[in-house]
Amino acid sequence: MFTDLTLTAILYDLGRLTGLIAFFGLGILVFAGDTTRFFDRFFGFDRLIPFLKKLSYGTAVFLLLHPIFFMIAKQKFLAYLIPDFFYLHLALGIVAFYLFIIVMIASALYKRISHLAWQYLHVLNYILFFISLQHAKHWGSSSSYWYISASYQAMLFLIVIGLIYRAQHKIRHKTKAYPIKNIINENHDTKTFVFDMGEKQHFQAGQFCLLRIHDKTRKLHARHPFTMSNAPGSTELAFTIKQSGRFTEALFQLKKGDKVLIEGPFGIFTKKRCTTKRQVFIAGGVGITPFKSMLEDPSTENDPRKIFLFYGARSKKNMLFEDFFSKKLSKKFHAIYCLSQEKKSDGICEIGYIDEKILLKYITSFEETCFYICGPEAMKQSVIGILKKHKVPKEHIIVEHFYW
Numbered sequence: 554m555f556t557d558l559t560l561t562a563i564l565y566d567l568g569r570l571t572g573l574i575a576f577f578g579l580g581i582l583v584f585a586g587d588t589t590r591f592f593d594r595f596f597g598f599d600r601l602i603p604f605l606k607k608l609s610y611g612t613a614v615f616l617l618l619h620p621i622f623f624m625i626a627k628q629k630f631l632a633y634l635i636p637d638f639f640y641l642h643l644a645l646g647i648v649a650f651y652l653f654i655i656v657m658i659a660s661a662l663y664k665r666i667s668h669l670a671w672q673y674l675h676v677l678n679y680i681l682f683f684i685s686l687q688h689a690k691h692w693g694s695s696s697s698y699w700y701i702s703a704s705y706q707a708m709l710f711l712i713v714i715g716l717i718y719r720a721q722h723k724i725r726h727k728t729k730a731y732p733i734k735n736i737i738n739e740n741h742d743t744k745t746f747v748f749d750m751g752e753k754q755h756f757q758a759g760q761f762c763l764l765r766i767h768d769k770t771r772k773l774h775a776r777h778p779f780t781m782s783n784a785p786g787s788t789e790l791a792f793t794i795k796q797s798g799r800f801t802e803a804l805f806q807l808k809k810g811d812k813v814l815i816e817g818p819f820g821i822f823t824k825k826r827c828t829t830k831r832q833v834f835i836a837g838g839v840g841i842t843p844f845k846s847m848l849e850d851p852s853t854e855n856d857p858r859k860i861f862l863f864y865g866a867r868s869k870k871n872m873l874f875e876d877f878f879s880k881k882l883s884k885k886f887h888a889i890y891c892l893s894q895e896k897k898s899d900g901i902c903e904i905g906y907i908d909e910k911i912l913l914k915y916i917t918s919f920e921e922t923c924f925y926i927c928g929p930e931a932m933k934q935s936v937i938g939i940l941k942k943h944k945v946p947k948e949h950i951i952v953e954h955f956y957w
């Protein structure tokens with residue numbers, strides 16, 4: 554690309570390069586957004602969504618740099634800021650630039666604006682892509698290379714495939730609303746919502762669904778992910794949910810008989826992923842839900858492998874499902890409760906966080922062991938650090954990211 558090494562030429566080529574990267578970044582974002590439900594089975598939603606977030610930030614940086622390099626190289630500023638439709642394809646590039654900025658600002662404001670406004674704003678991404686494609690094809694000098702021109706066509710093909718996938722998924726898997734059958738108060742801030750699904754539910758313990766509600770004012774809320782806390786195979790789905798913000802607050806106001814839109818199952822945080830002799834479950838707070846489902850699953854009963862559950866909570870009153878786990882205790886299943894804010898142990902619980910000392914006290918070797926981790930960020934990072942120190946292979950560390 555850098556054939557002429559004068560500063561102006563280098564800046565100009567950098568402008569072309571950043572434009573190309575931004576265009577392909579945008580294309581991948583649109584395609585991945587349409588096909589997230591398909592790729593969930595390979596990577597898991599909890600990895601895909603943060604990846605897309607990072608990709609959108611990266612794309613924004615390249616998109617911002619694209620005109621800046623041209624402005625400096627050509628010493629022309631307004632020509633790259635104000636669209637002149639006499640030069641249609643350059644003007645389209647400038648329009649695309651502003652549209653992208655609008656979409657990015659809307660994303661940043663996501664927490665404050667209404668979900669529907671956010672959805673409509675996302676439709677702009679398609680318009681943005683097609684305008685950018687016209688700009689790149691007809692204005693960008695790189696399209697004179699056959700392979701670049703072919704990649705534009707390939708990207709367009711991917712976008713069309715993504716759109717078709719999204720449309721057929723929407724038609725085939727229309728999100729249905731299910732009535733709340735029961736609400737169980739687990740503790741001061743956590744409730745289990747049991748739904749009557751009408752037919753036997755097939756999912757793998759550890760998977761989650763996307764829940765969506767209309768609140769009292771009929772306002773539609775964004776989809777939020779929650780793991781099933783009951784075992785597969787029954788006609789009910791249970792979600793144990795901690796109240797933390799707007800969505801969960803609205804959910805907590807619902808009553809028996811109210812309906813919730815449920816879509817799923819999704820996710821790959823399942824026991825299928827590991828075949829080691831021993832399994833160690835490490836949970837923090839409400840991150841216990843996938844393990845409750847796994848331990849309730851009849852397939853776990855028939856599995857001879859040993860399971861150690863390390864469950865971290867602030868105090869006894871914050872613990873979930875203590876009775877359930879206590880009844881499960883056996884030669885095969887061990888539960889270790891670590892309470893960070895209790896002063897004195899009752900002889901059963903450990904005091905403090907789940908750290909290296911506690912792990913080594915109960916599992917003397919980390920070999921032939923799969924570690925499943927679900928809990929707050931600090932706990933997750935600390936445990937992963939310990940496992941890395943003990944050279945636990947990457948494929949034996951399976952993490953569910955509860956916060957996207």
Ligand SMILES: Cc1cc2nc3c(=O)[nH]c(=O)nc-3n(C[C@H](O)[C@H](O)[C@H](O)COP(=O)(O)OP(=O)(O)OC[C@H]3O[C@@H](n4cnc5c(N)ncnc54)[C@H](O)[C@@H]3O)c2cc1C
Pocket residue numbers: 599663664761776777778779780781792793794795796797798799800801802820839842843953954955956957
């Ligand atoms: C795979 C998975 C499984 C989960 N399972 C459970 C569970 O079983 N029980 C439970 O209590 N919690 C679970 N969570 C976490 C739960 O989804 C969030 O705590 C919840 O959505 C935040 O609700 P809120 O009322 O604070 O939302 P709001 O106040 O409506 O929104 C808060 C904002 O925080 C952001 N946000 C932060 N975390 C999330 C998230 N995880 N998903 C979407 N937006 C998020 C969004 O931008 C959102 O707009 C799970 C999360 C994931 C990713």
